Amino acid sequence: MMKHLIKITFLLILLSHQVADASERLKVAVAGLNHDHVFLLLNLYKDKQVDIIGIAEPNQTLSNKIRTQYNLPDAIFYHDLPSLLKQVTPDAVLAYNPTNEHIDVAETCLPLKIPVMVEKPLATTLSDAKRIAHLSKQFETPFLVNYETTWYKSNQKLKELVDNGEVGQITRMLVKDGHEGPKEIGCSDYFLDWLTDPKKNGGGAIMDFGCYGANLMTWLKKGERPISVTAFTQQLKPEVYPKVDDNATIILSYRDGTTGIIQASWAWPYSVKDLQVFGTKAQLYAKNDKELLKYKQQNDPPKPVSTAIPYFEHHIAYLEQVLKDAVPPVNDLGSINNNVIVVEILEAAKRSAKEGKTIVLN
Structure with a gap:
């Protein structure tokens, strides 16, 4: 009897730790899947180091491929980012789309005070880069760039x-x-x-x-x-x-x-x-x-x-710390x-x- 009680107690403790870990993981949405660096994020998801609660990708063929490969639920896929953000509120949006579309992600997310991280570089033009910087400052919301x-x-x-x-x-x-x-x-x-x-x-x-x-x-x-x-x-x-x-x-x-x-x-x-x-x-x-x-x-x-x-070790760990500090990095x-x-x-x-x-x- 005592052995069974110990076993049950151990399982309950393990389950509580798993629930706690899941609740503490960063909840992110993904803007685009046509940048191959997205596989770094998907593998972190697979390893239970981050939660993906939404993916915006207009290419249905690409969406289906990623959904099947990583066993992702159908419900988290959307055709575009505005539609996604009407349904879920992530801790941050990570963009894996063409560089010239980073400005669109900024225009969508920053007024909603949703932090963003894009793959390098920030933008294709200086005017877009300055616009993103203006929005980030105006809405006091981080917009970060990930480099390997x-x-x-x-x-x-x-x-x-x-x-x-x-x-x-x-x-x-x-x-x-x-x-x-x-x-x-x-x-x-x-x-x-x-x-x-x-x-x-x-x-x-x-x-x-x-x-x-x-x-x-x-x-x-x-x-x-x-x-x-x-x-x-x-x-x-x-x-x-x-x-x-x-x-x-x-x-x-x-x-x-x-x-x-x-x-x-x-x-x-x-x-x-x-x-x-x-x-x-x-x-x-x-x-x-x-x-x-x-x-x-x-x-x-x-x-x-x-x-x-x-x-x-990677961009998700860095992003977690930035959001925890609630202070956008200045010159890193x-x-x-x-x-x-x-x-x-x-x-x-x-x-x-x-x-x-x-x-x-x-």
């Missing part, structure tokens, strides 16, 4: 060392981002349809991967805007990407003489996302998400730096302030490449 490189412990440790003066004054920043190409690595047709569209994505590799470098450099420079932007773009594979660039180099000049070089490409022989910072004392090199090296003398081998630091990698500058840099870069001249920012 935000969750790299190597980048977070590098920033800590830079802020502590380990490299001295920054003189040069170099970022390489990209892969063999979205088609080459097997991105879905739904994703490719808009990722290679100059209006929906705003460009090709210059937008898709140029934003990473602009985001990191603006962060390292503590929100400072460059004074000029110079860029070059190429179509190395015009038969694959006839409408947009697939290779871009962006050079940023800052008032203190710092130079930032962003190399963004869909034509690397391998996938790469690294960051190098050169200063008057040393160089730091974040090779990937975990490895960080420090160089001090020309002939000395680089010294590995531990990146075992506490930081958010996901902040609206940083990301308006990112779009300003990208817009200037596209203009520079098109006109063949350096663009001086006012």
Whole structure:
């Protein structure tokens, strides 16, 4: 008898913990499914780390595919975001749609005071970016941007060392981002349809991967805007990407003489996302998400730096903390302030490449 009571008590405790965990999980709605990064969220849902209470996707074929693959209930699917938000009130909306539609998500959610997180970059035009920032401020509601490189412990440790003066004054920043190409690595047709569209994505590799470098450099420079932007773009594979660039180099000049070089490409022989910072004392090199090296003398081998630091594992953990704090971040990698500058840099870069001249920012 006692054994049965103990067993029942244990099961009740376990059930109560499961109910508590479920009630504490972030409840999100999804705007669009045609960005392949949505699978990161869907896998977190599968692992019971987040609750999805609504999905807005006009493409019925795509909706059916995701519904079946992740065993999602029919009742949470809607044709559009306004219809969804009339029925449910999520803790936040996560957008996985074309970049030029981020403004529509902002116009729908922010007046309702529903926080938003979109996939990078913030917008395709500076006017849209500024409008989103205005709405976020007007309705005192966070609008955040998710970058894969935000969750790299190597980048977070590098920033800590830079802020502590380990490299001295920054003189040069170099970022390489990209892969063999979205088609080459097997991105879905739904994703490719808009990722290679100059209006929906705003460009090709210059937008898709140029934003990473602009985001990191603006962060390292503590929100400072460059004074000029110079860029070059190429179509190395015009038969694959006839409408947009697939290779871009962006050079940023800052008032203190710092130079930032962003190399963004869909034509690397391998996938790469690294960051190098050169200063008057040393160089730091974040090779990937975990490895960080420090160089001090020309002939000395680089010294590995531990990146075992506490930081958010993914965008949902970060979003949970932002909502818990009830204070929008000001200058971090996901902040609206940083990301308006990112779009300003990208817009200037596209203009520079098109006109063949350096663009001086006012």
